[in-house]
Amino acid sequence: MESHFVVPRRLRDKPYELIEAANDWHYAMMNDLPRNEFYRSALRQLITPESFVLEIGAGSGLLSIIAASLGARRVVAIEANMHLANVARQIIHANGYGDRIHIINKMSTDVSPEELAQYGGRPTLLLSEILGTLLLGESALHYVADARRRLLGPGGAVVRRTKNPSPLALSGGPTSQRQGISLDYFNSLQDTTSMVFTKQYGFRFSSAAYTELAPRTPVLAIDFSADEVGVWGGESRTTLRATRAGTVHAVMASWEVYAGEADALCMATHPDATLGNFPRDMQWGQGLQLIEDTSVDGAKPVPFVVQEGELLTLVTRYSVDGVTLQFELLRGASSEE
Ligand SMILES: C[S@@+](CC[C@H](N)C(=O)[O-])C[C@H]1O[C@@H](n2cnc3c(N)ncnc32)[C@H](O)[C@@H]1O
Incomplete structure (x- = not known):
């Protein structure tokens, strides 16, 4: 002060x-x-x-x-x-x-x-x-698995959860013009490799205009009562079908946590779940990764344009420690599912 x-x-x-x-x-x-x-x-x-x-x-x-x-x-x-x-x-x-x-x-x-x-x-x-915006970002599975193994008595109970990312298009695009000044060069610096958090960017998907280009798709399920660190593996591939034509600006990541008899209790960070819950958006929000068409080498990110019905492969790569991940979007169905 x-x-x-x-x-x-x-x-x-x-x-x-x-x-x-x-x-x-x-x-x-x-x-x-x-x-x-x-x-x-x-x-x-x-x-x-x-x-x-x-x-x-x-x-x-x-x-x-x-x-x-x-x-x-x-x-x-x-x-x-x-x-x-x-x-x-x-x-x-x-x-x-x-x-x-x-x-x-x-x-x-x-x-x-x-x-x-x-x-x-x-x-x-x-x-x-100890959940992060990317679910495991605060090493939740490391600590839970360790405590489960060493500290919990036989038959002890633990909460389970699943994470679901959702490919989508944002209504805005990259920076190009501000008050008549071209800022196009700035886009050559645009990071399309790292996850960012909506809360860092100061906006809420629950109240932002955006279009989903493919339905929400699970990429990782963690059972906190049984899974071990490393269960995420190095990478996974999921086939998606574009539900409409458009430019994919980003992949959004959110999760669901279940508890109770027959998993009747659910807590989620999807935008439809944070609508009307401002604190949840401020605390967790969603993960967001910008997407470019990596099949084309450009001085600036090349827009990833899809046609309705087009098959796509969502590649999810996990860091070795599991606390972060990276998405890549490819054309065509995955042969590895
Ligand atoms: C997200 S806060 C939750 C606080 C409280 N349980 C609640 O729900 O309101 C997580 C807290 O866990 C602590 N923490 C995270 N991992 C821990 C670990 N492995 N051992 C001890 N404390 C930990 C952090 O310092 C932080 O205060």
């Missing part, structure tokens, strides 16, 4: 990192009330008075408090961030759950079964909300 800016006394001794974490993304996440309700409903179906819940990533302690309020006998929540761990302790205490919820300030990978045993045996339920 500038020395002449006013800072309330209550904030002066707080670490900047904590103020940033609380204000930059925690409010949006906690204000996503359907998200909180998704977890409450899922937990309600699983928790019994015998439950020992292990949470990875306590944050404010919100989900652990929900678990305790639903009757779990014991909740242990692991939080790597020292400042947030202290905040969670305060909030848990203020809500009267200090005797049932315990916070461990560590990375989950550094917690041992022996450390958990002192709170009453092996956990029966693994709870975590």
